Amino acid sequence: MAGYFGANKYKFGVFGINCAGGMTPSRAPERWRADWDEMVEVATLADRSGVEFLLPIAKWHGLGGEADMWGRSFETFTQAAALGALTKNIGVFVTAHVSLITAAFAAKAITTVDHATHGRAGLNIVCGWNPDEFSPHGITLTGERRYDRGFEWYQIYAKMMEGGPKFDWKGEFFDLQGVITDPLPVQKPRPPVMSAAQSGDGQIFAARTADILFTALQSLDVASATVANLNNLAATYGRKPDVYVETQFVCKPTRKEALDYAHYYAVEMADPDAPAYFARQKARTMSSSTRTGDTVADRALAASLDGSKAPRYPGMFAGMYPVIGTPDDIVDELEKISALGVAGSTLVFLNYLQELPYFVQEVFPRMERRGLRAPVATG
Ligand SMILES: Cc1cc2nc3c(=O)[nH]c(=O)nc-3n(C[C@H](O)[C@H](O)[C@H](O)COP(=O)(O)O)c2cc1C
Structure with missing residues (x-):
């Protein structure tokens, strides 16, 4: 399956508005606060502008540092239901930690959002990386076998969503009786x-389960290798997931203004304790493929975690690709990313409400002129 969310050649998902800090480890006072009404304004603007989906982050613990990024966050199933009711066309993802939520609960909750939105729900499955956010739930998270467990969870979930009679499941991780869900979702x-x-390891999991792999964009070369690897892996399962990548935008009328603003919030006002904690925790649960450097992406990830290379923008995440410049610069860069074979990327800003309107006004028409997006149908 591929090609969700319409015909635009390059698609966007607004990423992280449910969490304070969004996706930017910065102390800048105008950083994203995850105020509910501001979040609704961003979601409705994105909806009116034809943005394809909203993607929240599932978080139970902040990253510390002065700003304690993600210390404040809204839960994603309930957020998707609420934002779905306030919007008309945009896809609403939930992000589910498979170690915290049963497949039966997820099936029912996703189906509820899917009916409430007439077929706009999506499920982002995450297997977890930060042990500190599982301890409030009384759960010990390790990196070992998390994807094996996640795969069994997915199989139960997918079987339930097919409909059919009640079934029992006896696997390695789950022993369940009388599994069924009713109603079934709108989307088939x-x-x-x-x-x-x-x-x-994450790419293998995605190849077996996902319609969409959302992945880091460390560099264009790494992303190109990831697309090729995922396509090969998925082909062995008869599948072809779309690949989306992480992009962060600083878009201003002049290149100097854009570079100055990026320097201000992601260098001068960086909150380096947050990415340092992120790297430490991620290293604790590192996938075995990363430990042994199996893929280009594993090696890039390991290098970003060991702290040996000073990042250009310490107030951005290593996997988040900075796209900085004038609206024309932005579209040039997006064309290059699109040429890698990716379906789209995240819309991330320091402050979504302050920056998304200009981006929509200036970048979207330019993308339309280059055939990357189509104008939003009105009426
Ligand atoms: C685009 C993207 C979004 C993610 N969103 C979340 C999230 O919302 N919550 C979470 O706990 N982990 C999230 N993760 C982490 C992954 O789900 C995964 O558990 C972690 O990165 C370990 O994967 P690895 O095998 O790639 O190292 C995200 C990762 C990426 C690349």
Whole structure:
């Protein structure tokens, strides 16, 4: 399955508005606060502008540092239901930690959002990386076998969503009786499944389960290798997931203004304790493919975690590709990313409400002129 969310050649998902800090480890006072009404304004603007989907982050713990990024966050199933009711066309993902939520609960909750939105729900499956956010739930998270467990969870979920009679499940990780869900979702065979991961192990998991792999964009070369690897892996399962990547935008009328603003919030006002904690925790649960450097993406990930290379923008995540410049610069860069064979990327800004309107006004028409997007149908 491929090609969710319409015909635009390059698609966008607004990423991270449910969490304070969004996706930017910065202390800048105008950083994203995850105020509910501002979040609704961003979601409705994105909806009116034809943005394809909203993608929240599932978080139970902040990253520390002065700003304690992600310390404040809204839960994603309930957020998707609420934002779905306030919008008309945009896809609404939930992000589910498979170690916290049963497949039966997820099937029912996703189906609820899918009916409430007449077929706009999506499920982002995440297998977890930060042990500190599982301890409030009384769960110990390790990196070992998380994708094996996640795969069994997915099989149960997918079987339920196909309909059919009650079934029992006896696997390695789950022993369940009388499994069924009713009603079934509006979208068939089920709402799109996304897997968000970077490592080779994560790519194998995505190849087996996902309609969409959402992955880091460390560099254009790494992304190109990831697209090729995922396509090969998925072909062995008769599948062809779309690949989306992580992009962060700083778009201003002049290149100097854009570079100055990026320097201000992601260098001068960087909150380096947050990415440092992120790297430490991620290293604790590193996938075995990353430890052994199986893929280009694993090696890029390992290098970003060991702290040996000073990042150009310490106030941005290593996997988040900075796209900085005038509207024309932005579209030039997006054309290059599109040529890698990716379906789209994240819309991430320091402050979504302050920056998205200008981006939509200036970048979208330019993308339309280059055939990357089509104008939004009105009426
Ligand atoms: C685009 C993207 C979005 C992610 N969103 C979340 C999230 O919302 N919550 C979470 O705990 N992990 C999230 N992750 C982490 C992954 O789901 C995964 O558990 C972690 O990256 C370990 O994967 P690895 O095998 O690639 O190292 C995200 C990762 C990526 C690349």
